[in-house]
Amino acid sequence: MLIGEVARRSGVSTRMLRHYDSLGLVRPTGRTVGGYREYSGEDIRRIFHVESLRSLGLSLRQIGRALEDPGFAPAALVADLIRRTEERLRREQELLERLRAVDGSAASGWQGVLRIVELLNGLSSPSAARRQQAVLAPSEGVPVPVEVLAGAVLAESDPNVAGALRWALARAGGDGVASVASGVVSEDVEVRRRAVLALAALSGDEASAVLAGALEDPDVVVRRRAALASGARGETRAVPTLVGMVVEGVNDVEAAEVLGALSLDAGSAERILGALVDELGVHAADSAVRIRLVQALAELPVGVAEGVLRDLTGDADRAVALFAAALVGGSGG
Incomplete structure (x- = not known):
C-alpha cells in the first residue's frame, strides 16, 4: 500500500x-x-x-x-505520565480559576484586571505577610470576587491572614455565604473549622442557618465555634454545646456570655438555668468545674439565678461557697 x-x-x-x-x-x-x-x-x-x-x-x-x-516495562513510564498529566491539569485548573476570577470582578479596564491578578499572585505567595498585604491592599475601585476570598479563607492556615480574609469577605458583600458554605460539608475538618469562623463574620439568615446546621458536626471544634456564633444570633439549639464548653473550660467565658444573652428570652432562661444546675450536681466533686458553672449562672439576667446563687453560698465546697457569696454580694443582694 x-x-x-x-x-x-x-x-x-x-x-x-x-x-x-x-x-x-x-x-x-x-x-x-x-x-x-x-x-x-x-x-x-x-x-x-x-x-x-x-x-x-x-x-x-x-x-x-x-x-x-x-x-x-511500561509501569514506571505510565506512572510518570500520570504525574505529569496531573501537574498539567493542576496548572490548567489554576489558570481557569484565575480567568474566572478576572471575569467575576467585572473589571472595566486593564488596570482592574491587573489588580485582580496582583491579588491572586499575592494570595498564592508562600509568605504569610505577603498574603496578608495582598488582602489589605486598597482595591482601587475594583470589586474583589467573593469566590476568590472564600476560596482563600477556606485554604488559609495562618491566623492573621485568615482574619484579614474574613474581614475582607464580610466587607465584600455579594453571595459570600454561598461561597463559604461548601466548606462546612468538606471532608477536611480544617476546612470546616475555617468555614464556620468565616460564616460567623457574615450576617443574614442564610449564614445563621448554615451555622445552626454545623451544630451537628462530628468535630467538637466545629460544634463549639458554631455554638458561639449561632448562640449569639439567638439559636437555642446551641445551648447544650455552650453548657458543655463551660463545664470543659473551653472558651467558657464567651460561652457563659452567650448563654446569658439567650436567657433574655424567658422561655430559654428556665431551660438554661436547669441545664447549669444539673451540671452542678453531676460535678459535685470538681471544684473548678463548679466555679465555672457559678460564673455562668451569674451571667444570666437579674433574678433568673439569684435563688440558686444564694443557696450556693452555703455549699460544702468552701471555694464554691465563697465565690457564690462574692457574686451575690456584688449584685447588691
Whole structure:
C-alpha cells in the first residue's frame, strides 16, 4: 500500500509518515519500481501501535524504545505520565480559576484586571505577610470576587491572614455565604473549622442557618465555634454545646456570655438555668468545674439565678461557697 493510501486509511498525514520513516520509527518494508514507499500489513499495524502510544502522551523517542525493547516495562513510564498529566491539569485548573476570577470582578479596564491578578499572585505567595498585604491592599475601585476570598479563607492556615480574609469577605458583600458554605460539608475538618469562623463574620439568615446546621458536626471544634456564633444570633439549639464548653473550660467565658444573652428570652432562661444546675450536681466533686458553672449562672439576667446563687453560698465546697457569696454580694443582694 502506497503512502497516500496509508495516510487516507490511517488518518496519519503523509508528512508524519515521512517523519516516522526518518526517525526509523515506522519504515516501509518495500519500495515500488518507481521508488515510492510501499507499506506492508505489518507496517500499518506498527503505525497504529505508534498512534495508540502517542494518545497516552508518550514522546516519539519513548514510543521507539517501547516498540523495540522486548524487556521494556511500561509501569514506571505510565506512572510518570500520570504525574505529569496531573501537574498539567493542576496548572490548567489554576489558570481557569484565575480567568474566572478576572471575569467575576467585572473589571472595566486593564488596570482592574491587573489588580485582580496582583491579588491572586499575592494570595498564592508562600509568605504569610505577603498574603496578608495582598488582602489589605486598597482595591482601587475594583470589586474583589467573593469566590476568590472564600476560596482563600477556606485554604488559609495562618491566623492573621485568615482574619484579614474574613474581614475582607464580610466587607465584600455579594453571595459570600454561598461561597463559604461548601466548606462546612468538606471532608477536611480544617476546612470546616475555617468555614464556620468565616460564616460567623457574615450576617443574614442564610449564614445563621448554615451555622445552626454545623451544630451537628462530628468535630467538637466545629460544634463549639458554631455554638458561639449561632448562640449569639439567638439559636437555642446551641445551648447544650455552650453548657458543655463551660463545664470543659473551653472558651467558657464567651460561652457563659452567650448563654446569658439567650436567657433574655424567658422561655430559654428556665431551660438554661436547669441545664447549669444539673451540671452542678453531676460535678459535685470538681471544684473548678463548679466555679465555672457559678460564673455562668451569674451571667444570666437579674433574678433568673439569684435563688440558686444564694443557696450556693452555703455549699460544702468552701471555694464554691465563697465565690457564690462574692457574686451575690456584688449584685447588691
